[in-house]
Amino acid sequence: MDPLLARYRELRRRLPAGVDLLAVSKGRPAAMIRALHGEGQRTFGESRLQEAVAKQAELSDLPDLDWQFIGRLQANKVRPVLRAFAAVQSVDGLDLARRISRIAAEEGLQPVLHAQVKLRPDPAKGGFAPDVLRQHWDELRQLPAVRWQGLMAIPPLGLAGADLEAFFREAVSLADALGLEGRSLGMSGDWPLAVAAGSTLVRLGSTLFGPPSIDGARFAER
Numbered sequence: 447m448d449p450l451l452a453r454y455r456e457l458r459r460r461l462p463a464g465v466d467l468l469a470v471s472k473g474r475p476a477a478m479i480r481a482l483h484g485e486g487q488r489t490f491g492e493s494r495l496q497e498a499v500a501k502q503a504e505l506s507d508l509p510d511l512d513w514q515f516i517g518r519l520q521a522n523k524v525r526p527v528l529r530a531f532a533a534v535q536s537v538d539g540l541d542l543a544r545r546i547s548r549i550a551a552e553e554g555l556q557p558v559l560h561a562q563v564k565l566r567p568d569p570a571k572g573g574f575a576p577d578v579l580r581q582h583w584d585e586l587r588q589l590p591a592v593r594w595q596g597l598m599a600i601p602p603l604g605l606a607g608a609d610l611e612a613f614f615r616e617a618v619s620l621a622d623a624l625g626l627e628g629r630s631l632g633m634s635g636d637w638p639l640a641v642a643a644g645s646t647l648v649r650l651g652s653t654l655f656g657p658p659s660i661d662g663a664r665f666a667e668r
Contacts, residue, residue, distance in 0.1 A: 450478060453654055454485055461648070465641055468514060468535075468630070470651035472497065473658055476504040483508055491535070491649055493517025499530055516649065518572055525549050533558040535598045535630055535649075538572040540582050543589060551591035560598040560630050561586070565616055568602040576620055583624055596628020596646070597621040601636065610636060614643035 461467060470491045471479050479490055479501065489512040492498035498513065505511060514533040524545050527534065537543050537559050550557055564573030579586075587594055599617040601610055614631050621629050632640025634653035641648065652658075 448481065449656060450481055450654075451485060453656065454482055454487065457650065457654060462641060464646060466647045467654075468516075468647055468649045469654055470516065470633075470649050471501070471655070472516075472651070474655050476501045478655060479505060479511070480508070483511065488512045489514060491516040492531075495523060495526055495530065499526075502530065519546075521545055525553070528553060528555055528557055531557070533560075533595070535560040536562045536572075538562040538564075538574060540574075540578070540586070543586055543592075547589035547592050556591055556593055558593050558595045560596045560628060561594065561624075561626075562598045562600075563617065563620060565599055565613055565620075566602050566605070571600055571602070573599070579620070579624070594626065596626045596630055597624070598630040600633070611639055611643060614640045614645065618644035 457467065466489065467487065468489045468491045469482055469487055472491065472493045488510055491514050492501070493516050502513065512533070513531045514535055515527050515531040516535045518538070519527060519534060519536055519542060521542065528546065528550055534546065534557055537546065543559070546557065546559065561579060562573040563576055563579055564571060565576065597617060597620060599613070601613045605613060617631055618629055628647060629645045630647040630649060631643070631645035632648035634650050637648040637650060637653070
């Protein structure tokens with residue numbers, strides 16, 4: 447059996463009911479996405495607009511693919527990203543959320559959004575501070591032309607054990623407090639802990655696709 451399909455079936459077997467899989471396909475060729483589509487996978491995560499648009503063109507015969515943007519979204523890329531993606535997992539600030547709402551209304555779109563929250567100090571990652579998100583949540587949830595689905599959080603590198611478990615529990619608690627059903631929390635190195643804490647979606651790249659090939663590495667170049 448193809449190793450990719452074997453890994454996919456094993457992950458599906460291990461994931462509990464109610465936990466969705468977002469296949470992080472950035473840096474991977476369209477052929478891998480097509481193969482997983484044949485297994486029933488529909489949701490794929492990309493973080494580079496140009497790379498994603500090229501894959502979407504190559505896979506245009508698969509109209510039921512659910513493309514989700516998972517990278518840091520620059521203000522000047524909001525319009526083309528909204529045209530290419532049905533969902534944005536990385537809304538990391540109030541100004542960006544307002545801009546997404548305005549442009550979505552202009553484009554006649556209604557993207558699904560996750561609020562990215564920064565629960566620990568980490569200069570490498572963006573996100574709402576929890577108190578800022580709570581403070582502005584009434585405004586955010588009333589923004590037109592968008593639909594808030596959940597909360598997304600990425601732990602700092604090196605967080606492990608009880609500290610990592612506490613991180614995921616804190617994210618779930620915040621999502622509950624805001625009335626958000628979606629919890630996009632786990633990745634390849636930590637997804638079992640995230641699921642145990644209450645994640646409803648895991649974002650898996652290398653665990654699913656395996657190490658990048660030489661050909662695949664060129665897709666990862668900026």
